[in-house]
Each structure stands twice: as structure tokens, then as C-alpha cells.
Amino acid sequence: MNELINAASGNWDQLAAFAWKSFQFSGPGAVLVLAEDLLDGEQGELPMNYFAMEDIPPGDDFRSLMAQYDPGSQVMLMIGLEDGEQVLVIEALEGQRRRPDSFESDRPDC
Numbered sequence: 001m002n003e004l005i006n007a008a009s010g011n012w013d014q015l016a017a018f019a020w021k022s023f024q025f026s027g028p029g030a031v032l033v034l035a036e037d038l039l040d041g042e043q044g045e046l047p048m049n050y051f052a053m054e055d056i057p058p059g060d061d062f063r064s065l066m067a068q069y070d071p072g073s074q075v076m077l078m079i080g081l082e083d084g085e086q087v088l089v090i091e092a093l094e095g096q097r098r099r100p101d102s103f104e105s106d107r108p109d110c
Contacts (some may be wrong), residue, residue: 001086003078008090009097014046015075017103023071024104026052030066030076030087038079051078055077062087072101090094 008015021033030051037047040083056063069076069089092099 003037004038004086005088005090008077008079009058010047010090012075012090012097013103015048015090016098016100017076018048018050019075020071020100020103021054022050023100026050026054028053028066028069028071029055030062030078032078032080035082035086036079039084065089073099 015031022029022031029050032049034045035055053063053066055107056066065087066076074089077090079086079088088096090097
């Protein structure tokens with residue numbers, strides 16, 4: 001698990017910018033990334049997808065999680081593993097990771 005958290009932190013700018021743009025277009029949701037892609041440090045552009053809360057059936061536990069995170073300061077990640085998925089909510093930390101909403105003006109092409 002720590003390896004995935006470290007890899008997500010290492011790709012924070014890409015994840016946060018993508019999450020913020022996707023949130024603006026589709027509302028609250030989660031960024032989907034495969035663990036093998038996340039752990040591949042040699043890769044440039046990280047392949048990602050976004051699942052909006054509105055696309056998750058009512059009553060699903062994952063939908064209630066999506067309703068609770070703060071898109072301006074947190075990124076909800078669904079990390080695809082060989083045997084299922086792991087869900088993480090990673091928070092921007094002052095001096096360590098930029099807030100997702102800070103990418104609005106300098107990453108319009110995400």
C-alpha cells in the first residue's frame with residue numbers, strides 16, 4: 001500500500017490536474033488508474049480515466065464516498081489491481097502537494 005501512495009504522490013501533478021478538470025466537467029468522481037501504470041516511474045503521461053458520481057448507482061457505497069471528499073483539496077483514486085481495486089483519497093499538503101483547484105489556470109489542456 002505504501003508503494004502505491006508513494007507512486008501517487010510522485011504523479012500528483014498529473015493526477016490532481018486531471019481530477020480537477022474532470023470534476024469541473026462531470027462533477028464529483030474518482031480517477032481510475034491501473035497500479036502497474038502508477039508504479040511505472042519511467043512513463044511520461046499517465047493513462048487515466050474518470051468515473052463521475054452521477055454514473056454510480058444510488059445506494060452504492062462508492063457513491064457515498066464520492067459525496068464526502070473535497071475536490072478542491074483531495075483526489076479520490078481508484079487503483080486497479082490484478083485482484084480488484086483499492087480506493088484512496090489523497091489530500092493536498094501545504095508545501096508538498098498542490099491543491100487540485102490550483103491547476104485551473106496553468107493546465108487548461110489536461
